Amino acid sequence: MADAHNAFVTEETIEGADSGPLAGATVAVKDNISTEGVRTTCGSEMLAEYVPPYDATVVSRLTDAGATIVGKTNMDEFGMGTTTETSAFGATTNPVDEERVPGGSSGGSAAAVAAGDADYALGSDTGGSVRCPAAFCGVVGIKPTYGLVSRYGLVAYANSLEQIGPLAPTVEGAAELLDVIAGPDEHDATTRDAGAGSDYAAAANGDVDGLTVGVPTELVEGADDEVRAVFEDALDAYRDAGAEIEEVSLPSVEYGVAAYYVIAMSEASSNLARFDGVRYGESGGFEGNWNESFAETRAENLGDEVKRRILLGTYALSAGYHDKYYKQAQEARAWVRQDFEGAFEDVDVLATPTMPVLPPKLGESVDDPLQMYLMDANTVPVNLANLPAISVPAGESSEGLPVGLQLVGPTFGEETIIDAAALLG
Amino acid sequence: MSTQAATEDLAAVIGLEVHVQLETDTKIFCGCSTDAADAEPNTHTCPTCLGLPGALPVLNEGAVEAAVRLGKALHADIPERTTFHRKNYFYPDLPKGFQLTQYDAPICQDGELEVRVEDRRRDIGITRAHLEEDPGSLQHVGGSIDTADYTKVDYNRAGTPLVEIVTEPDFRSPDETRAFLAKLEEVLEYLGIYDAERDGSLRVDANISMVSADDLAGEVDDAVLAEANRTEVKNISSHKGAQQALAYEVTRQRNAIQRGREVEQETRHWDESRGITVSMRSKEAEKDYRYFEEADLPPLEVSDWKERLEIPELPDARRERFREEYDLSEEAASKLTSTKEVADFFEEIAREYDPDLAATWVADNLLGELNYRDMAVTDLEGRFDEFTRLVELVAEDEITEKNAREVVLRGMLDEGETPDDIVEAEDLGKTSGDEVQAAVEAAIAENPDAVADYEDGDEGAINFLVGQVMQKTGGSADPGQVNGLLREELDE
Numbered sequence: 001m002a003d004a005h006n007a008f009v010t011e012e013t014i015e016g017a018d019s020g021p022l023a024g025a026t027v028a029v030k031d032n033i034s035t036e037g038v039r040t041t042c043g044s045e046m047l048a049e050y051v052p053p054y055d056a057t058v059v060s061r062l063t064d065a066g067a068t069i070v071g072k073t074n075m076d077e078f079g080m081g082t083t084t085e086t087s088a089f090g091a092t093t094n095p096v097d098e099e100r101v102p103g104g105s106s107g108g109s110a111a112a113v114a115a116g117d118a119d120y121a122l123g124s125d126t127g128g129s130v131r132c133p134a135a136f137c138g139v140v141g142i143k144p145t146y147g148l149v150s151r152y153g154l155v156a157y158a159n160s161l162e163q164i165g166p167l168a169p170t171v172e173g174a175a176e177l178l179d180v181i182a183g184p185d186e187h188d189a190t191t192r193d194a195g196a197g198s199d200y201a202a203a204a205n206g207d208v209d210g211l212t213v214g215v216p217t218e219l220v221e222g223a224d225d226e227v228r229a230v231f232e233d234a235l236d237a238y239r240d241a242g243a244e245i246e247e248v249s250l251p252s253v254e255y256g257v258a259a260y261y262v263i264a265m266s267e268a269s270s271n272l273a274r275f276d277g278v279r280y281g282e283s284g285g286f287e288g289n290w291n292e293s294f295a296e297t298r299a300e301n302l303g304d305e306v307k308r309r310i311l312l313g314t315y316a317l318s319a320g321y322h323d324k325y326y327k328q329a330q331e332a333r334a335w336v337r338q339d340f341e342g343a344f345e346d347v348d349v350l351a352t353p354t355m356p357v358l359p360p361k362l363g364e365s366v367d368d369p370l371q372m373y374l375m376d377a378n379t380v381p382v383n384l385a386n387l388p389a390i391s392v393p394a395g396e397s398s399e400g401l402p403v404g405l406q407l408v409g410p411t412f413g414e415e416t417i418i419d420a421a422a423l424l425g
Numbered sequence: 426m427s428t429q430a431a432t433e434d435l436a437a438v439i440g441l442e443v444h445v446q447l448e449t450d451t452k453i454f455c456g457c458s459t460d461a462a463d464a465e466p467n468t469h470t471c472p473t474c475l476g477l478p479g480a481l482p483v484l485n486e487g488a489v490e491a492a493v494r495l496g497k498a499l500h501a502d503i504p505e506r507t508t509f510h511r512k513n514y515f516y517p518d519l520p521k522g523f524q525l526t527q528y529d530a531p532i533c534q535d536g537e538l539e540v541r542v543e544d545r546r547r548d549i550g551i552t553r554a555h556l557e558e559d560p561g562s563l564q565h566v567g568g569s570i571d572t573a574d575y576t577k578v579d580y581n582r583a584g585t586p587l588v589e590i591v592t593e594p595d596f597r598s599p600d601e602t603r604a605f606l607a608k609l610e611e612v613l614e615y616l617g618i619y620d621a622e623r624d625g626s627l628r629v630d631a632n633i634s635m636v637s638a639d640d641l642a643g644e645v646d647d648a649v650l651a652e653a654n655r656t657e658v659k660n661i662s663s664h665k666g667a668q669q670a671l672a673y674e675v676t677r678q679r680n681a682i683q684r685g686r687e688v689e690q691e692t693r694h695w696d697e698s699r700g701i702t703v704s705m706r707s708k709e710a711e712k713d714y715r716y717f718e719e720a721d722l723p724p725l726e727v728s729d730w731k732e733r734l735e736i737p738e739l740p741d742a743r744r745e746r747f748r749e750e751y752d753l754s755e756e757a758a759s760k761l762t763s764t765k766e767v768a769d770f771f772e773e774i775a776r777e778y779d780p781d782l783a784a785t786w787v788a789d790n791l792l793g794e795l796n797y798r799d800m801a802v803t804d805l806e807g808r809f810d811e812f813t814r815l816v817e818l819v820a821e822d823e824i825t826e827k828n829a830r831e832v833v834l835r836g837m838l839d840e841g842e843t844p845d846d847i848v849e850a851e852d853l854g855k856t857s858g859d860e861v862q863a864a865v866e867a868a869i870a871e872n873p874d875a876v877a878d879y880e881d882g883d884e885g886a887i888n889f890l891v892g893q894v895m896q897k898t899g900g901s902a903d904p905g906q907v908n909g910l911l912r913e914e915l916d917e
Contacts, residue, residue: 032479033479034477034478034479040478040479042478047478050478052472052477052478052479053472053477054472054477054480056479151479151481152479152480152481153479153480154479155478155479156478156479159720159721160720186483187481187483188481188483188721189481189482189483189484189721189722189723190720190721190723266717267717267720269513269715270511270513270522270523270715270717272522273513273515273521273522273523274476274478274520274521274522275522276515276517276522278517278578279475279476279477279520280477280478290515290516290517291515294515314715317513317715317717318713318715319713319715322715322717326717
C-alpha cells in the first residue's frame with residue numbers, strides 16, 4: 001500500500017480476532033494511541049523509538065471485535081496543531097487536494113479514510129482534532145461525550161478535554177466503530193456506565209422530523225462566505241426533512257478559544273513533563289546535572305509548537321499568574337458549560353459549520369499560531385463543555401473543497417446527533 | 426531574629442511534617458504490590474506507576490479508608506469530597522514529572538493528638554493530613570548525590586501510598602517531638618495501617634525557629650514566628666532521630682544567636698551517622714509547584730466514610746480501661762498499652778490468670794528483659810504461648826518467681842528454648858511439700874544452738890535455719906513457705 005499522502009507514521013498490521021462485529025474491517029489508529037509492540041510516536045522526535053509494552057483499551061476492543069489494524073497515523077506533534085504540519089515525520093496531505101492540509105491533529109487518520117487506505121480510523125479530539133480533519137477531508141468524525149470512551153493508553157495532551165473518537169466514510173460506519181470502543185473501563189476512572197451495550201449504528205437513520213436544531217449565531221457569523229453558503233444549504237435540507245431551525249445565542253463562546261488554550265496548554269505543560277529522557281524517549285546525554293540533562297533532551301527532541309505550548313502553560317499555572325489565567329479559564333469553562341446546558345433546554349441539537357474556513361494550503365497557517373488557534377473557534381467550546389459532537393460532510397465549495405457540518409448534542413446524547421447527522425451522510 | 430534576643434532566654438518553636446507509608450496490599454493508583462522489600466529493582470511496576478505515556482491512575486480506596494481511620498483517631502474533620510492535585514517538579518525518581526497529592530481538599534483537617542512528656546499533657550494540633558504517592562528511590566553509584574558517577578533509579582517504591590501529616594508549630598522541645606512521633610506510631614499501629622519495620626515507613630521534616638521565651642508565654646503570635654528565621658531539617662527517620670536532630674539544632678541556633686549571628690533561613694540535612702545537621706541549600710523563594718486539580722481522578726465523595734469506618738480502641742482509651750478493669754497503676758497501664766501487641770498479649774494472659782500477676786510479668790519482667798536486650802515484643806512473634814506457659818508455671822506454683830525470672834525467662838530470650846525444657850534441664854521444679862517438711866525437720870534437729878537462740882527471742886536465728894533448708898532443697902523451696910513451716914515446728 002503506497003502511502004501517497006504520508007498518512008501513516010508506521011505501517012504495520014496488527015491482526016484482530018477471527019470473528020466479531022468488525023471482522024474483516026481495517027482500522028488506522030492515530031499514533032498517540034498505545035499499541036503493544038508497535039511504536040507510538042505521537043508525531044514527535046522524542047518518542048521516535050518508543051514501543052509501548054501495553055495496548056490502549058480501545059486497541060484491545062478493536063482487535064477483540066475482529067478489526068485488523070493497518071498502521072499508526074500521522075498527527076500534529078502530541079496533538080498540538082490544526083493541520084498535521086507540526087509532525088516530526090513530515091506533513092500529511094489532503095487526499096481531496098494535495099496542495100492543502102488535511103486538518104489536524106488527527107490528519108493522518110482522516111486522510112487514510114478519505115484515501116481508502118483503511119475502512120475506519122481512530123483519532124483523538126482535544127479541541128476539534130477529530131472533527132477538523134473529518135471536515136477538511138470530507139469524511140465523518142465523532143467526538144464523544146467526555147467519559148464515554150476510555151482514554152487508557154491515549155498519550156495525554158490535555159486530559160480534562162480529550163476523547164478518542166471514530167472516523168469513517170459514513171455516519172453509520174463511525175457509529176459502528178463507536179459501538180465497539182464506547183463503555184466503561186476499570187483503567188479509566190473518568191469513564192461512566194453510558195455506552196455499555198450501545199447500538200449507535202442502529203440510530204443512524206436521518207430521522208429529523210420534529211427535531212429542533214439550534215443555530216448559535218456567534219459560531220456562524222465568523223465563517224467564510226463559501227462555508228456559510230454550504231452551511232445554509234444544509235440547514236435547508238433539515239428544514240425540508242421536518243426539522244425546526246431556531247437561532248440561539250451562546251455569549252460565553254466568545255471566550256472559548258482563549259479559555260481552551262489556557263487550559264490545554266496548562267495541562268500539556270504537566271502531561272509532557274515525563275519526557276525527560278530518563279525512562280524512554282531520546283536522552284539528551286548525561287553531561288551536567290539532571291536539570292541540564294532534562295532541558296537538553298526537551299530542547300532537542302520537542303518541536304517548536306510543543307515548546308510554545310509547554311512554556312505558555314507553565315506560565316499560566318505559575319504563582320502570581322495562576323489566578324489570572326488558569327483560574328479565569330476554568331471559570332470561563334464553567335460558563336460555557338452552563339450556556340450549552342441552557343441551550344439544550346430549548347433545542348435537541350446545535351448546528352454550526354465544523355470549521356469556519358476551507359482547508360488551507362500547506363504552509364499557509366503554520367507560521368501564524370494565533371490564526372491557527374482561531375480556526376478552532378467552533379470546535380473547542382464542545383470540549384470545554386464535555387459534550388458529544390459529530391462532523392458530517394455537508395457539501396463542497398466552488399473549488400470542490402469539502403465543508404463539514406457540526407452537530408452538538410447534550411451529555412451522552414450520541415444517538416441524537418448520529419441520527420440527525422445521518423440525514424447528510 | 427533580632428540580635429536583641431541574644432540577651433534574652435530563647436525557646437524553640439517546632440512543627441513537623443511526617444510522611445507515613447500506609448500499609449496497603451497494592452499501590453495507591455495501580456494494582457502493583459507494595460511488598461517490594463526484597464524484590465529486584467523495577468519488578469513491582471506497571472505502566473501506571475512507571476508513568477508510561479497514556480497510563481492512568483485509578484484510586485485505591487483502601488488507602489483513602491486508612492487515611493479516614495487516621496483522621497478519626499486524630500479527631501480531624503473529614504471533608505464532604507476529596508480531590509487530588511498535581512504537584513509539578515522535575516526529579517529522576519518522579520516518573521511523571523509531577524506527584525499526585527492533595528492540595529485544597531485534604532482527607533483530614535484540624536485534628537489533634539495528645540501526648541505526655543514526663544507528667545505534662547500536651548495537645549498537638551494537626552493542621553492537615555493528606556494522601557499522596559511515594560516517588561521511586563535513587564541509588565547513587567560511586568559517590569554522593571553531587572559526585573556520583575551515575576545514579577540508578579528503582580520505581581518499586583513509586584506509587585506506595587503516603588499520608589503526610591502536618592502539625593501546628595506546637596512543640597516547645599525536642600523531647601515533645603519524640604513523644605509525639607512515638608505516640609503517632611502507636612496510633613498508626615493500633616489502626617493497623619502502618620508497618621514500622623518497613624524501610625522508609627516514617628520520614629520526618631521538622632521546622633524549627635528560636636524565639637524569645639517571653640514571646641512564648643501563652644499562644645505563639647504568628648507575627649513572632651514570621652519574624653524568626655525558620656530552619657527546615659530533613660532526612661529524619663525515627664522519633665529518636667527527631668529528638669537528636671532537633672536538640673542539635675537548638676544548640677546550634679542558640680550558640681549562633683548568642684554570638685550575635687543571624688540564623689539563616691535554610692534547609693538542613695540530618696546526618697544520623699555523624700549526629701549533626703548540614704546545610705543543604707538556602708531557601709530562596711518558595712518553590713512554585715504549579716498545583717492544579719487532577720482531571721484523571723474524579724472527586725471522591727467521602728462524607729459518610731467517617732461514620733461507616735470503625736476504628737479499634739486506641740491506646741489512651743485502652744490505658745484508662747486497663748486502670749479501671751484490672752486495677753493497675755498509671756505506669757503499668759501505660760507500659761501495657763505501649764503497643765497493640767503488648768496490650769493484646771496482656772489481656773490474653775489476664776483472662777486466664779491473676780491480672781496482677783499478668784501485669785507484673787508482662788510490664789516488668791518481660792518488657793524489662795526485652796528492653797535490656799534491645800528487643801521488641803514483635804521479636805517474640807510465634808512464641809507467645811511459650812511465655813504464657815511460663816506465667817502458668819508461676820501461677821500454678823510449680824517454679825519460684827525468682828527462678829522463673831532469672832533462669833527461665835532469660836534462657837527463653839537468650840537461648841530460644843522453651844520454658845519446660847529449661848525447667849527440666851536446670852531441675853527447677855519446686856520441691857514437693859514432703860521434701861521441704863523433711864528438710865525443715867532435719868534442719869531443726871541438726872542445729873540445736875540456733876533453735877535455742879530462736880527460743881530466746883533471737884529472730885535472726887530463723888534466717889539461719891531458712892538458709893539451711895534452702896541449701897538442703899537446692900534452692901527450689903519457697904523461702905516464705907520455709908519460714909512459715911519452721912515457725913510452725915518451733916512454736917509448737
